[in-house]
Amino acid sequence: MAAKISQTLLEYAAPLLHQLPPEASLQQRQALLQIVMTVWNALVVAQWVHQDMLSDLYRRMETLPTPDRTLMRTWVDTLVERKKQHFADDLRAVGRWELRLRPNGQVSLWAEARDPPR
Structure with missing residues (x-):
């Protein structure tokens, strides 16, 4: 069974997330993760349709x-x-996603996985 997409994405984004200062705001983290999701989806959709999706980016x-x-x-x-x-x-592509601030101050990622079209 595959890991949850949110767990996979955090692992994928780890090198960039580690560059953020510990005091980075939720908005800064969201902005970085938006880039992560955009690139991930561009690469996944490119594999689905066998077409370059990165050149526009x-x-x-x-x-x-x-x-x-x-x-x-x-x-x-x-x-x-x-x-x-x-x-x-x-x-798996990423559908909706949300960065959530937990009551203890930690940040968690929730994301929807989208399977390739059949």
Whole structure:
């Protein structure tokens, strides 16, 4: 049985999440995870339909100011490589997702897995 998609995504995003300072806000974490979900889904859907889905994302990144563009490109490249190396066989897409703040102050991720179309 496959791990929960939320658990898989946190493992996938770990190198980027570890770069966030401990005091990063919920909004900062959500923004980073939005990038993670976008790249994950682009790679999964590309496998579903056998079509490049990343070129549009890279094209949109070119409109960012230089420091942001460089950082974003590094993040996306890292995520693409991690997906290929560690999660290539996971073809679940991410539907809705939510970052939740628990009463104890910890953050948890809830996400819907979407299976490939038949």
